[in-house]
Amino acid sequence: MESLGTPPGEFIASVREALGRKAGPPERPYDRMEEERASVEERARTMQEGLAVNRRVNVDELARVAALRGWVVHRASGVEDAVGYVYQLAEKMEARRVVRSLEGVFDDVPLDDALSSLGASVQVMAREDESAGSFNPTDADLGVTGVDYAIAETGSVVILPRRGVSRVTSLLPPVHVALVKPSQTLESLDDLYLLRRVAYLRDGVDAGSYMNFITGPSRTADIEMTLVVGAHGPREVHMVILDWGL
Amino acid sequence: MAEVKTQEFRRASATALANVKLQSYLGRSIGSFDGARAEAIEEISPQRWEELRLQARVIKRHTLDNLDYYLGLLRERVMANGGHVHFAKDAEEARAIVGRIAQTRGLKLAIKSKSMVSEEMGLNPFLESIGTEPVETDLGEYIIQLAEETPFHIIAPAMHKTREEVSELFGEKIGRPGLEEIEAMAGAAREALREKLVSADMGITGANFLVAETGTVTLITNEGNGRFCTSVPRVLVSITGMEKVVPSMEDLATFIRLLPRAATGQRISSYVTHVYGPKRDEDEDGPEEYHLVIVDNGRSRLLADPDLRESLYCIRCGACLNTCPVYRKVGGHSYGWVYPGPIGAVVSPVLVGLDRSKDLPNASSLCGACRDVCPIKINIPHMLLKLRSQLSEGSPTSTKKASFVDRVMARGYRRLMSSPRLLGMVRTLGLLAQWPFSRGKFIRRMPLPPFSRWTRTRDMPSLAPKSFRQIWSERLEGEER
Numbered sequence: 001m002e003s004l005g006t007p008p009g010e011f012i013a014s015v016r017e018a019l020g021r022k023a024g025p026p027e028r029p030y031d032r033m034e035e036e037r038a039s040v041e042e043r044a045r046t047m048q049e050g051l052a053v054n055r056r057v058n059v060d061e062l063a064r065v066a067a068l069r070g071w072v073v074h075r076a077s078g079v080e081d082a083v084g085y086v087y088q089l090a091e092k093m094e095a096r097r098v099v100r101s102l103e104g105v106f107d108d109v110p111l112d113d114a115l116s117s118l119g120a121s122v123q124v125m126a127r128e129d130e131s132a133g134s135f136n137p138t139d140a141d142l143g144v145t146g147v148d149y150a151i152a153e154t155g156s157v158v159i160l161p162r163r164g165v166s167r168v169t170s171l172l173p174p175v176h177v178a179l180v181k182p183s184q185t186l187e188s189l190d191d192l193y194l195l196r197r198v199a200y201l202r203d204g205v206d207a208g209s210y211m212n213f214i215t216g217p218s219r220t221a222d223i224e225m226t227l228v229v230g231a232h233g234p235r236e237v238h239m240v241i242l243d244w245g246l
Numbered sequence: 247m248a249e250v251k252t253q254e255f256r257r258a259s260a261t262a263l264a265n266v267k268l269q270s271y272l273g274r275s276i277g278s279f280d281g282a283r284a285e286a287i288e289e290i291s292p293q294r295w296e297e298l299r300l301q302a303r304v305i306k307r308h309t310l311d312n313l314d315y316y317l318g319l320l321r322e323r324v325m326a327n328g329g330h331v332h333f334a335k336d337a338e339e340a341r342a343i344v345g346r347i348a349q350t351r352g353l354k355l356a357i358k359s360k361s362m363v364s365e366e367m368g369l370n371p372f373l374e375s376i377g378t379e380p381v382e383t384d385l386g387e388y389i390i391q392l393a394e395e396t397p398f399h400i401i402a403p404a405m406h407k408t409r410e411e412v413s414e415l416f417g418e419k420i421g422r423p424g425l426e427e428i429e430a431m432a433g434a435a436r437e438a439l440r441e442k443l444v445s446a447d448m449g450i451t452g453a454n455f456l457v458a459e460t461g462t463v464t465l466i467t468n469e470g471n472g473r474f475c476t477s478v479p480r481v482l483v484s485i486t487g488m489e490k491v492v493p494s495m496e497d498l499a500t501f502i503r504l505l506p507r508a509a510t511g512q513r514i515s516s517y518v519t520h521v522y523g524p525k526r527d528e529d530e531d532g533p534e535e536y537h538l539v540i541v542d543n544g545r546s547r548l549l550a551d552p553d554l555r556e557s558l559y560c561i562r563c564g565a566c567l568n569t570c571p572v573y574r575k576v577g578g579h580s581y582g583w584v585y586p587g588p589i590g591a592v593v594s595p596v597l598v599g600l601d602r603s604k605d606l607p608n609a610s611s612l613c614g615a616c617r618d619v620c621p622i623k624i625n626i627p628h629m630l631l632k633l634r635s636q637l638s639e640g641s642p643t644s645t646k647k648a649s650f651v652d653r654v655m656a657r658g659y660r661r662l663m664s665s666p667r668l669l670g671m672v673r674t675l676g677l678l679a680q681w682p683f684s685r686g687k688f689i690r691r692m693p694l695p696p697f698s699r700w701t702r703t704r705d706m707p708s709l710a711p712k713s714f715r716q717i718w719s720e721r722l723e724g725e726e727r
Contacts, residue, residue: 004332004343008321011333011542015488016314018546026312032494033459069513126530138444154514166530167477171470172444189499197495200460205327207460209526210476213518218470220432221510222386222404223412225275228432231385232443233470233516 037201044198047191058152058185063241065155070216070229071239078244079109085240086144086177087114093175095120095142097135102126102164105146105179108246125166143173143234149195150180150239153188156215157239160208170214176234178214181246247337247543248368248396251582252594252603259576259609268406272577275405279568282511283619290507301500302622306559309458309491313549316458316491317540323461327523329536337367340541344369344450344483347537348378351481353448359465359472360384361452362562363485363541365397365584366597369450380450381442383471385435392419398578399586400564401509406577439471449475449533451521453486454561455501456538459494463538465519466505468512476521482533484521488540489549489558501561508563508621544597553632557592559622566616566626572609581606588616592629600636607633666715676709684708 005011016023051058067073076082086109090098098120100106112122120142123134145165149158157178161167170176186192199207218233229235251258262268287295309316321331334340340363348356356378358364370391373380382391386403390396392415397403404412412431417423422434451472455464463484465472476482492498506512525532548554567573567587578586582603583594591610595603607630616626638652662668683689688705692698700706 003330004346005334005339005539008318008331008333011335011540012314012317014335014542015317015546015549018550019311019314020550021312021314023314025315026308028308030308030493032496138440156514156518161529161532162526163528164530167473167532171473171477189502190496193496193499197460200495205523205526207522209327209522209524209529209532211520211522212473213514215514215516215518218468218516220385220469222384222389222402223407223428223431224409225278225402225405226428228429230436231432231469231471232383232436232439232474 040194040201041198044194047194051185051187051191054187055182055185058187059182059241059243061152061187062150062155062180062185063239065152066150066216066239067155069155070219071155071237073239073241075241075243082109082179082240082242083111083114085238086111087118089175089177089238090115090118090120090142093141095175097140098122098142098144099125099137099140099169099173100144101146101166101169102129103146105181105242108181108242109179111144125169126164128164137168138172140173142175142177143169143171144177144179145170146179146181147184149192150185151187151189151192151213152185154213154215156213158192159212159214161210161212162208167210167212170212171233174230174234175236175238176214177238177240180239180241182241182243183246247598248365248584250598250602252598252606254582255580255603255605255609258582259580262576262580267408268577269575271406271408272574276568276574279402279510279564280619283508283565283568284511286507286511286513289513290503295507298500298504299621299623302504302561303559305492305497305500306622307556309493310489310549310555310558313488313491316493317488320456320458320461320491320540323459324523324536324538325461327461327536328526329461329523329538332537332539334539334541334543336543337541340367340485340539340543341369341372343539344485345372345376345378347481347483348373348448349376351447351535353378353481355442355446356380356448356450357383357442357446357471357475357479358387358450359452359467359475360387360403361450361485362397362400362584363452363487363543364450366543367485367541369485378448381439381446383439383443383475384467384469385432388435388439389415392416396579396584399567400562402564406579443471443474444478446475446479447481449479449482451475451482451484453484453490453538454505455498456486456491457493457495457498458491461522462495463521464498465521466502466515466517467519468516470517472519473517476519477532480533481535481537482521482524483537483539485539485541488542488545489560504621505561505563508561508565508619547596548593551596551632554592554596554629556622556624557589557596557626557629559624560589560593561622563621565619565621569615569619571611571613571615576609581609588626588630589624592626592633595633600633604637607631607637670713670715673709673713677711680708 063073074085147157148160217229217237218231219229220231221227332343370380382388389404398406413425420438425431453463454466506515524536570588573587581590585593591606612627692701
């Protein structure tokens, strides 16, 4: 599709005129934008080495901050513990329809059999999966996903939707469970954006179409500034930290 | 463009001041925003907060000073990501672009997450007129849409509505009468909107930040409606003012630390959503088409004025509204256009014309609280003064010259203040003249306009029995002794 409205060249020229500056890059350059790609990558490497050293501290901080931001945090000591937690949650809330994504973490934490034994049907939100279509995903009462990163500073999980990972698995159901590996934990927003910047500089368009931070349940305070937890997204969110050397 | 009522500020604010219910409600509610902000700053530490504010200012200044360059880069990168970029010089052109996208693709149901620019454009009535149903999905915006009103506050559009009013509205408009609890009302809105959210063919969002380097649109939300708008519909359109660009992905960290804290006192909002164009082939879902509409609509006039340029640093957190003694009394609707409060008093006159907004720059005591709380330290009082001076001395957006009365008064004042003898004489006359009216330290009522207009709503301090000059010279004598 052609550009609609004012032609881009004309629009940008009028902005330039308003500024009274000449065409071209900034006269006084911005350090961050001048930095060579190799140097950005070097910073990212150093950062990741630091993360490996401080992993325990960051995971503890993640668990602490996430709980403050409204997550129900569970640190699972092993596979059985993690599966058992989700099983009990599903049992308690009488989940009938569970959606999950298609990603590696479900090899570490196989949930389907446990949930099926409760009589819940599990639907994988991915084209590649044949179980798709057994119920309408908008009717799901529990959604389970992995994450790409977790941020200790903010108590957030970061999800990059792609093959096998739908945007709505963590959005449609009223309850969401996020499975977090300690190795996915970052210390700060700076770490996350540095990594995403490196990914974009390396892969361009292939770095992905979307990135979402989730921090606690959805909420609104739009009527009389009174907080209501549970707006359009989930009202209850669980962070299960897979706390055994993953 | 959205209906402009900035010229009615006096009348509208008088009405708001006389509205007892609104006054008692505003008194109770707005302070809680301000308190939450202060707490969040205390938690992150005031020193750290200061650092972040300075970082943000540096980033904004650099980007705005080179905006043409970064808009070019942004366009290039959004297109590389597979998106379309359109530029609109004004509201009309922006409406036409969105309308064209909706019509050529036969889009019938548009779900919207909050966008102030779409308010500027008057987008909803326009979409209705071309047969695309617009649905606001942020709870506050939804209430406003049902009530056919305009937002009262930048981040809490329906904050002036009591639960009783919302209950009545839901009974009347969505067939859910008799709700008493706020939770039940939010639930009713969720149910009413869910079907629209999962079946819409068009998503419309604003943008909190645009990253030039990666062609990314960032949305900061709490309810989850923004995620629906960017995930479900097959066509996604983001509409944004051209000033929202930052250079690098790494710049976002600073702003995401600032915005939720300044706005609601949250450490981070529930969702931060980043859109890099349409879905890729391998993705499971997401929009097939992505459009970014970049709007000027008067912003280049702010950009061209070195004194007013920094008003474009604004990240729309609403902190200046919450702290402003004028906003806290007259409320959002009095300002008569999309942007209320101190920042609105700067931006609106330039965007809609100074001639018909001449009361806005004067709707401030210049106390400076807005600048103190601004996460980007925008010098709002300075800009209000600049606009006041344009009002009396003429400007590019005002054809008016200073009035005869203004000029005579200014000349008289200069003459008076440059002559101690004359000042003394006038003071003595004033003491005599105020004698029948003065009670204690104040004059509570004066006859005859223009004096009576002053004392109708406030007291006038009396001239003190001893002038400063007298006290000063007495002190000096005392010390010499």
